[in-house]
Amino acid sequence: MLSEKLDKPITDTLVEEARPTVIKLDQVSMRYPGPGKGEAVLALSDVSLDIKQGEFISLIGPSGCGKTTLLRLVADLLQPTAGELTIRNQPASQARLNREYGFVPQAATLYDWRTVLKNVELPLEIMSLDKAERYKRATELLTLVGLKDFYHKYPWQLSGGMQQRVSIARALSFKPSILLMDEPFGALDEMTRERLNGELLNIWQTTGTTIIFVTHSIPEAVFLSSRVVVMSPRPGRISKILPVDLPYPRVFDTREMPRYFELISQIRENLREFE
Amino acid sequence: MNTLKATQSNIQPENLPLVAPSQAGGWQRGWQKIWPPLMIIGLLLIVWQVVASWLVNGLEEGTFQYRQQQSLLPAPVKVFAALFNNLDVFLEAGRATLVNAFIGFVLGTLVGFGLALLMSQSRWVERSFYVYIVASQMIPVIALAPILYGIIKEETPLKITVSAYLTFFPVTVNVLKGLRSVDPTSLELMHTYAARPWQIYTKVRIPTALPFLFNSLKIASTGSLIGAIVSELMGGNEGLGVLILKLQYNAYGVSDKLWALIIEVALVGMLFFLVVSLLERLVVPWQPEYRKK
Numbered sequence: 001m002l003s004e005k006l007d008k009p010i011t012d013t014l015v016e017e018a019r020p021t022v023i024k025l026d027q028v029s030m031r032y033p034g035p036g037k038g039e040a041v042l043a044l045s046d047v048s049l050d051i052k053q054g055e056f057i058s059l060i061g062p063s064g065c066g067k068t069t070l071l072r073l074v075a076d077l078l079q080p081t082a083g084e085l086t087i088r089n090q091p092a093s094q095a096r097l098n099r100e101y102g103f104v105p106q107a108a109t110l111y112d113w114r115t116v117l118k119n120v121e122l123p124l125e126i127m128s129l130d131k132a133e134r135y136k137r138a139t140e141l142l143t144l145v146g147l148k149d150f151y152h153k154y155p156w157q158l159s160g161g162m163q164q165r166v167s168i169a170r171a172l173s174f175k176p177s178i179l180l181m182d183e184p185f186g187a188l189d190e191m192t193r194e195r196l197n198g199e200l201l202n203i204w205q206t207t208g209t210t211i212i213f214v215t216h217s218i219p220e221a222v223f224l225s226s227r228v229v230v231m232s233p234r235p236g237r238i239s240k241i242l243p244v245d246l247p248y249p250r251v252f253d254t255r256e257m258p259r260y261f262e263l264i265s266q267i268r269e270n271l272r273e274f275e
Numbered sequence: 276m277n278t279l280k281a282t283q284s285n286i287q288p289e290n291l292p293l294v295a296p297s298q299a300g301g302w303q304r305g306w307q308k309i310w311p312p313l314m315i316i317g318l319l320l321i322v323w324q325v326v327a328s329w330l331v332n333g334l335e336e337g338t339f340q341y342r343q344q345q346s347l348l349p350a351p352v353k354v355f356a357a358l359f360n361n362l363d364v365f366l367e368a369g370r371a372t373l374v375n376a377f378i379g380f381v382l383g384t385l386v387g388f389g390l391a392l393l394m395s396q397s398r399w400v401e402r403s404f405y406v407y408i409v410a411s412q413m414i415p416v417i418a419l420a421p422i423l424y425g426i427i428k429e430e431t432p433l434k435i436t437v438s439a440y441l442t443f444f445p446v447t448v449n450v451l452k453g454l455r456s457v458d459p460t461s462l463e464l465m466h467t468y469a470a471r472p473w474q475i476y477t478k479v480r481i482p483t484a485l486p487f488l489f490n491s492l493k494i495a496s497t498g499s500l501i502g503a504i505v506s507e508l509m510g511g512n513e514g515l516g517v518l519i520l521k522l523q524y525n526a527y528g529v530s531d532k533l534w535a536l537i538i539e540v541a542l543v544g545m546l547f548f549l550v551v552s553l554l555e556r557l558v559v560p561w562q563p564e565y566r567k568k
Contacts, residue, residue, distance in 0.1 A: 075467055076466075076467075077463055077466065077467070096466075096467060096469055097469045099468070099469060101467070102467070103463070103464060103467040105460045105463070105464065106460075107460060109458060109460045109461055109464060111461075111479070111482070112561045113482045113559070113561040122468075122478065123468045125478070126465075126468045126469075126470045126471075126474050126478065127468070154561060156563075156566060174468075
């Protein structure tokens with residue numbers, strides 16, 4: 001049902017009218033206590049953002065702009081010092097307990113003592129699903145990320161790109177409606193990164209998940225997102241929200257479109273202001 | 276060009292067993308590993324035999340002077356003869372010591388693991404326990420054994436207690452370190468799964484601590500054996516320590532037996548260590564050192 005809508009280019013107006021809000025930030029601020037009696041650091045200041053169901057949102061900005069902090073607030077790994085943050089009309093902590101989101105960290109963080117299959121099954125074991133169901137879901141997802149032949153390999157037998165695929169499959173294993181990704185492809189080479197970008201879009205379209213994606217790469221943000229959130233540092237604020245009006249499905253040729261380059265330069269100019 | 280290519284593809288390492296030792300027979304590889312230590316042992320035995328023979332040169336066997344000289348360094352031939360001539364007594368003593376050391380080892384491991392789990396709960400618990408645990412290890416076994424003997428008075432429980440006492444400390448220290456060595460991102464992931472505290476232990480913390488546990492078990496394997504032998508030196512009916520004590524009263528007479536006994540102690544210790552190492556391979560095969568390329 002989602003993919004039907006995605007056949008048309010997503011514009012900001014379409015998003016606004018058609019979809020319910022899943023993640024809502026209302027004047028959220030985050031102040032880290034300083035070291036010792038030192039001054040506290042304001043990592044995020046008065047951030048307000050509505051994210052609609054099925055959106056692909058990228059957070060981009062220079063180091064220290066608070067994009068990872070923002071992601072961690074949504075994941076309830078941090079708690080805001082001011083403002084209100086709700087996920088499907090519930091506080092972030094409740095959303096976490098309800099397993100509303102899957103988290104994909106920067107490093108794949110797989111467990112060396114578990115095979116690929118068992119790594120993907122881990123969240124399901126914690127959620128006490130029975131063995132047959134765990135196996136069914138894990139094999140489904142590993143097929144989705146293209147690791148059908150690697151069920152019984154150990155993480156250290158896989159390349160970096162494959163490890164990230166396992167990490168994504170694991171985050172999706174319990175069918176969360178939201179996927180939070182913290183620079184998951186940052187450590188990969190350009191070729192692998194582009195391939196995984198394409199695969200991620202496929203996954204997004206088949207599962208209909210809402211994705212928040214933190215990245216350092218402007219082309220990556222433009223290629224993937226329905227909206228790019230550009231952030232500025234000290235204190236972290238939203239500087240600009242840019243709807244990406246490139247048509248889906250985005251393919252190899254998308255990277256050759258003049259509009260693609262226009263959007264990249266637009267964001268680059270925007271980011272240059274903070275230097 | 277084509278022929279050159281064909282020849283090149285024929286010369287693969289697999290076809291050249293001499294160049295690729297991994298493709299050679301198993302015995303050949305095994306021999307390559309074994310011969311350096313064997314050669315050293317052989318050389319050592321020869322030197323030992325020569326020196327020992329020189330020490331008793333010209334003395335008549337059985338005389339006091341002979342025995343006095345022999346106690347400096349009994350010949351390996353004599354030592355091994357003593358070992359084989361008394362094999363039944365030696366083996367029985369070895370069994371008695373090993374069994375009790377092993378029971379103490381298992382108990383000490385359980386206690387040590389339990390303490391580590393408890394101390395990993397909070398820094399506060401850790402701080403309150405750690406001082407006493409470290410202090411406990413500052414008492415030399417040789418001083419502790421008689422104190423415990425005064426309390427326990429029974430031979431077997433004493434041995435087990437001392438072995439356990441020497442085991443729990445390395446286990447606690449290492450396992451605590453292991454439980455705390457979990458990648459912070461792993462813990463964050465568990466948090467996002469809304470895992471319960473005990474699940475974090477069973478799924479992440481304990482598996483992470485297992486290689487640390489085995490490291491401590493290797494240390495404790497020889498430690499527990501020493502513990503059992505030292506407590507046997509307090510007197511008793513059976514065990515390697517008892518045998519050492521008995522032989523010591525004989526002064527110069529039995530230096531070959533004493534040396535044979537030390538060799539047995541070393542072999543039993545190595546056996547214990549080996550068993551723990553094999554167990555490690557079975558229980559924690561994912562460690563980098565066991566990975567197949």
